[in-house]
Amino acid sequence: MGASDFSQLPHIGESLKRKEDYRFLTGAGQYTDDIILPNMHHAVFVRSPHAHANIRKVDKSAALKAPGVIGVLDGNDVAADKVAGLPCGWLITDTAGQPMKEPPHPILAFGKVRYVGDHVAMVVADTLENAKNAAELVDVDYDPLPAVVDVRDAMKQGAPSLHEAAADNHCYKWAIGDKGQVDAAFSGAAHVTKIDLINNRLAPNPMEPRAAIASYNRAGDDYTLYVANQNPHVERLLMTAFVLGLPEHKVRVIAPDVGGGFGAKIFLYAEDVCLTWASKKLNCAIKWTCDRSEAFLSDAHGRDHVTHAELALDKDGRFLAFRVHTDANLGAYLSTFSTAVPTILYATLLAGQYKTPQIYVEVDAWFTNTSPVDAYRGAGRPEATYLLERIVTRAAWETGLSQDEIRRRNFITEFPYQTPVALQYDTGDFPACMQKANELAEMSSFEQRKAASKAKGLLRGVGYSSYIEACGLAPSNVAGALGARAGLFECGEVRVHPTGSVTVFTGSHSHGQGHETTFAQVVASRLGLDPSQVDIVHGDTGRVPFGMGTYGSRSISVGGAAIMRALDKIEAKAKKIAAHLMETGDADVEFANGEFTVKGTDKKVTFGQVALTAYVPHNYPLDKLEPGLNETAFYDPTNFTYPAGTHICEVEVDPNTGVVRIDRFTAVDDFGTIINPMIVEGQVHGGLTQGIGQALLENCVYDRETGQLVTGSFMDYAMPRADDVPDFRLGHVTTPCTTNPLGTKGCGEAGAIGSPPAVINAVLDALAPLGVKDLDMPASPSRVWTAIQAAKA
Missing domain, CATH: 3.30.365.10 (Aldehyde oxidase/xanthine dehydrogenase, molybdopterin binding domain)
Structure with a gap:
């Protein structure tokens, strides 16, 4: 089906009210902080008050004796357990053909802090109040160092140096275009306009701050992480493969309702890894919810x-x-x-x-x-x-x-x-x-x-x-050539039920975009259903086959296209079933507005009849087709x-x-x-x-x-x-x-x-x-x- 054909389908271009709004407006949404697990404790992070300092010592003794405290972890514990640092997902090659400088990014600071808000220790206690009180008792002996915060100062000779791996504070020099051709064009220009400007730094500030809950199940030796995140599969991939060294199938990441992201919830953050690691170490579920002041310090900023x-x-x-x-x-x-x-x-x-x-x-x-x-x-x-x-x-x-x-x-x-x-x-x-x-x-x-x-x-x-x-x-191969360390495809699974209703599992994630409505419109339009008959499932690595999440305005164009490919498979199989029911060849079957018809005749069967036949195969070409009507597709844009x-x-x-x-x-x-x-x-x-x-x-x-x-x-x-x-x-x-x-x-x-x-x-x-x-x-x-x-x- 081409784009022009798709735009003519019913429900496409209709301003349907958002299906998800009812639960949000009536307080029935479920955000990460709403979730309460058995044996759940609370985490509070001790953060650096200095922009730059050596850590002489972290004294945890008083905090460990505080009421309700079951654990205080710092960079020494991270190092002892050989937990790796956070990875960067995009490798840049500089103009000299060398890889960018990639200093370690520990989940809890080890030896040094490098910005106000840097993670120094994590306190876990039975209540949030006890965790906060105990965090005040963690005594960190800092040796303050000169700091540099403006990029124009960071490049100066003699500027304070953050990392041994980048002593001059320089990560990479990168370029694109033909400098010689550009310089030649300037030499013959009638007029040259020049400008110097600053693109100011921003704090994203979604309505819901970041939050996470991690739990470990000893019986299955597996983990579950509930997290306010825009791409749970990527979160799981980075955390398991690059940081904790866990088998990916042993970690389930669930992103429930997410109250806004704006990019700030795409990333793998230290808090998510700390909770997951500590849930096994301390044998309990652990919740952390960021407060607004903490978010200003610890969320990734933009622009600059x-x-x-x-x-x-x-x-x-x-x-x-x-x-x-x-x-x-x-x-x-x-x-x-x-x-x-x-x-x-x-x-x-x-x-x-x-x-x-x-x-x-x-x-x-x-x-x-x-x-x-x-x-x-x-x-x-x-x-x-x-x-x-x-x-x-x-x-x-x-x-x-x-x-x-x-x-x-x-x-x-x-x-x-x-x-x-x-x-x-x-x-x-x-x-x-x-x-x-x-x-x-x-x-x-x-x-x-x-x-x-x-x-x-x-x-x-x-x-x-x-x-x-x-x-x-x-596409993924081009992105990979440019340094991406992950694929950029999307996955969609369409599961038709015996009654003709449909559940769609998408790797895209909604944090305010209205996917439960628009994706349902796409599926309903293709299958001749009412959008109310289509449910959309997202944000759960335990239910969705795979996915790269939502960012870069990709959801409908990439995630929706994957669903369309799965619908192509659904339609192709459904035509074979319909052809059997109408005693004709599937090449003669047409499908539109929820009905299968035989060209040039008045024979027809509905999509609902075909769906029921697929699951109650009394009159079914079992020698040619498997029962059921469930298809999965991946889409990698060109x-x-x-x-x-x-x-x-x-x-x-x-x-x-x-x-x-x-x-x-x-x-x-x-x-x-x-x-x-x-x-x-x-x-x-x-x-x-x-x-x-x-x-x-x-x-x-x-x-x-x-x-x-x-x-x-x-x-x-x-x-x-x-x-x-x-x-x-x-x-x-x-x-x-x-x-x-x-x-x-x-x-x-x-x-x-x-x-x-x-x-x-x-x-x-x-x-x-x-x-x-x-x-x-x-x-x-x-x-x-x-x-x-x-x-x-």
């Missing part, structure tokens, strides 16, 4: 790039070449996918929507005394889009072209299109997105709105952002999918206070085939809000002298609220993806990718009459006001 870029243009404003150097902060250790974010997921997107003939990108990655940095909603694509759309906007200002015109002149219009940075776009219609965005944003009347703002003493500006992202992370769009933001700035108010925001996106428009709209709203949060409010700040996290709570870290965002104007252009059977492209990250540069470009447009030329995120009132005063000086 410092970049210089140059764009070469000809006399007509057409792009000739793009040259980029980025210094990426990896934090104190290599998190699971951290090395891929500023390389494979960032640099390969710097062509954007534009037919720039030559691009060269160089990335240096550095260790600092900060929380590890890894994928956060968009993972590299927001960083790429922010850089590219900021410099394109500046080039328009410098060359006297309008924002839409400079983009139109450089849009890719013929597909497939091979970019100079590895990716090949299969399809798209970038001019159509721009045109529709201009119409929805009512750009023809912008000058009138600007005049009205001026009459109120306010400055109005407009900002554009034309983004493209690569979703699905595929290419990424490429959602794209244009976002337009209008702001009003009060020059007296620096306050920025978003007056209107328009987003026109191409997500290919849309399964459920209501769910897509919700995903876009959420992404836009997070992107606006980065642009105007959010910023992780470490003190450059002490390494302390200054923004360690919501008192200091500003999250967007309802009154920080406008009513969004959304539109869609549809060019179905050509590389998966559903024609889908992914929508979960688009809002967070396209919105930050649109907002900052709008703020700078508003401030341009005052002489403000540059501003880094977040554009807080104090930063905007300071920039205005500096321009006046």
